[in-house]
Amino acid sequence: MTAQVITLASGKGGVGKTTAVANIAVALAAEGSKVVCVDGDIGLRNLDVVMGLENRIVYDIVDVIEGRCKLRQAMIRDKHLPELYLIPAAQTRDKNAVSPSDMVRICNELRPDADYVLIDSPAGIERGFRNAIAPADRVLVVTNPEVSAVRDADRVIGILEAEEKRGTALIINRLNPALVKQHDMLSAEDVLDLLGIALIGIVPEDETVIVGSNRGTPVAQDPRSRAGQAFRNIAQRVRGEEVPFLDMDKQPGLWDRLQRMRGRK
Amino acid sequence: MGWFAPKRSAASAKERLQLVLIHDRTDLTPAELILLRDEILQVISKHVDVDSSAVQFAVEHDGRSQRLVADIPLRSVTRRRAE
Numbered sequence: 001m002t003a004q005v006i007t008l009a010s011g012k013g014g015v016g017k018t019t020a021v022a023n024i025a026v027a028l029a030a031e032g033s034k035v036v037c038v039d040g041d042i043g044l045r046n047l048d049v050v051m052g053l054e055n056r057i058v059y060d061i062v063d064v065i066e067g068r069c070k071l072r073q074a075m076i077r078d079k080h081l082p083e084l085y086l087i088p089a090a091q092t093r094d095k096n097a098v099s100p101s102d103m104v105r106i107c108n109e110l111r112p113d114a115d116y117v118l119i120d121s122p123a124g125i126e127r128g129f130r131n132a133i134a135p136a137d138r139v140l141v142v143t144n145p146e147v148s149a150v151r152d153a154d155r156v157i158g159i160l161e162a163e164e165k166r167g168t169a170l171i172i173n174r175l176n177p178a179l180v181k182q183h184d185m186l187s188a189e190d191v192l193d194l195l196g197i198a199l200i201g202i203v204p205e206d207e208t209v210i211v212g213s214n215r216g217t218p219v220a221q222d223p224r225s226r227a228g229q230a231f232r233n234i235a236q237r238v239r240g241e242e243v244p245f246l247d248m249d250k251q252p253g254l255w256d257r258l259q260r261m262r263g264r265k
Numbered sequence: 266m267g268w269f270a271p272k273r274s275a276a277s278a279k280e281r282l283q284l285v286l287i288h289d290r291t292d293l294t295p296a297e298l299i300l301l302r303d304e305i306l307q308v309i310s311k312h313v314d315v316d317s318s319a320v321q322f323a324v325e326h327d328g329r330s331q332r333l334v335a336d337i338p339l340r341s342v343t344r345r346r347a348e
Contacts, residue, residue, distance in 0.1 A: 135327075147278050154286050161329065183273030189281050194286060196328040 001034070003114035005107045006238065007136035008171075011152030013123030015144045016173040019209060020231070022050045022118040023220040027235030029084035030221065033115040036075065036085045038106070040132035041122035042098055052079060052216020053086050062090035062097045064106060071109050080221070095127045100134035107135035118237070125159060133160065138167035140200060144174045145186040154195055159216035167202035171234065176205045177248040188248075201234035202245055203227050291331050298324065299321045305335065314340040 008017045008024075021037055039047035040062065049053040059074040064087070071087075078084035087106075090097060103119075121132035133139055139160055143153035152192050153170070154204045159165075160168050172188050179185035190201050204225035212219040219228035220235070226246070233243045288294060293301075302322040309315055321336035 147282055150290065151283055153286055154289060157329070158290060178276070183275045186275050186278050187283075190275065194279065194282050198324070 001115060002113060003034075003036070003107075003111045003117045005111070005117045005119065005135050006039075007119040007121055007132045007135045008142055009129060009132060009139055010123065010149070011125060011140040012143075014151045015142050015149050016203070016209075017123075017142045018050050018120050019171060019213065019218070020140075020142050020171055020203070020234075021047060021118050022218040023228070023231035024235050024238065025051075025084060025116075025118050026078075026081065026218045027220040027232040028116055028118075028238065029078070029081040031235065031239075032083070033119060033239075034083040034113070035116045036087065036110050036114045037179050038087045038103075038119045039089035039202040040098075040103075040119050041127060042089045042093055042095045042128060043091065044122065045091050047086060047120050048076075048088045049216060050213050051086055051218065053088075054216075057088050060088045060090040061106070062093050065102045066099060066177040071106065080217075095122070095131065098128075098131050102133050103131045104135045125155060129156075131164065133165065136165065138169070139165055140169055140171055141197070142171045143191065143195075145172060145176075145180070145188070145191055150186070150191055150194055157195060157197055166240050169194060169198045171201045171203065172199070173203045174205045175202055175248060176245060180248070188245075199245075200237050201230055202248065203230040203234075204246070204248060210246045231260055273346070281282075287326060287331060290326075291324060293324065298322070306337070309337060314342075316340050 008021050010017050025035045025037045037047060039045050042062065048057060053076050059069040061074060063069045064071050064074045068096045072158065074087050076088065077083040107117055119132050119136065123126035141153050141156055143149045157168060170192070172191055175188060176185055180187045186197070192199055204226050206225060208219050208222060208225040209227050219225040220231040222228045230246055233246065236243045306315060306317060306320065316338040319338045323334055324331050325334050
């Protein structure tokens with residue numbers, strides 16, 4: 001086994017990087033891959049709560065770097081998926097506690113025992129982002145169909161080009177098909193035309209994502225969630241499978257809604 | 266947005282982003298672009314007669330690369346003689 005190291009970055013904060021990491025990781029692990037998530041946002045850790053693992057943290061990534069524990073001890077196993085792990089960020093330290101070469105070293109140690117290492121980059125294009133992309137074999141850029149998010153994504157893509165990173169692909173998150181239809185939101189085609197890179201997924205705006213974060217169970221595990229389906233499709237494309245993109249115009253039908261209501265009870 | 270609005274907001278977003286991204290990627294401000302245009306026109310005018318009212322000068326993007334596209338109509342010599 002030699003893991004592929006994939007970093008999710010965005011430039012702008014709040015576009016859904018952490019949610020995307022948790023969901024893609026869950027979808028990959030549910031299909032039998034061994035996945036290690038690394039929270040790269042030192043001082044503002046969040047991947048633990050989104051994955052529902054906040055109560056299990058003993059050691060974090062800075063403890064590993066500073067030699068207070070072994071890498072194994074900082075890997076928290078998921079509650080449901082035995083092949084899914086999280087290495088949490090340190091909450092009481094800052095980004096300078098980690099260097100790009102520390103990240104490369106940790107990922108190299110993980111590579112022989114995993115299929116995928118997913119790194120959640122912090123927002124911005126400074127030290128934390130540089131740490132997160134240093135070990136990456138490929139970077140997935142997360143954006144929203146919205147001016148500031150697209151502009152920041154373009155900056156990130158420019159930096160990745162300068163660093164000669166290969167396989168960069170775009171996740172368009174929180175697309176609202178009704179708004180696109182009435183021409184009040186950039187369409188996926190508009191965003192791709194502006195940014196000029198490959199697409200790996202379009203995730204519709206979906207309230208089940210918030211419910212999933214509230215509970216600490218990513219929606220990729222919910223067969224009824226539209227966003228969950230989109231994240232499962234991204235996971236399949238990460239594995240190199242060809243999957244058609246979701247038809248965004250298809251609104252959930254009455255039957256889907258009834259099923260969903262039944263599921264909530 | 267009203268019923269008679271000429272353009273929906275997605276079109277404005279795309280147009281504005283196209284310009285912003287060109288400037289972000291090339292580090293060329295609109296003012297610098299005008300300066301560049303004027304200097305290029307000056308040089309060309311030394312050699313040929315340029316119809317400066319019809320000059321088109323813009324940075325266009327093609328995927329992730331930018332190109333400076335200038336369309337500079339020249340006045341024909343025969344027309345100049347007839348004037």
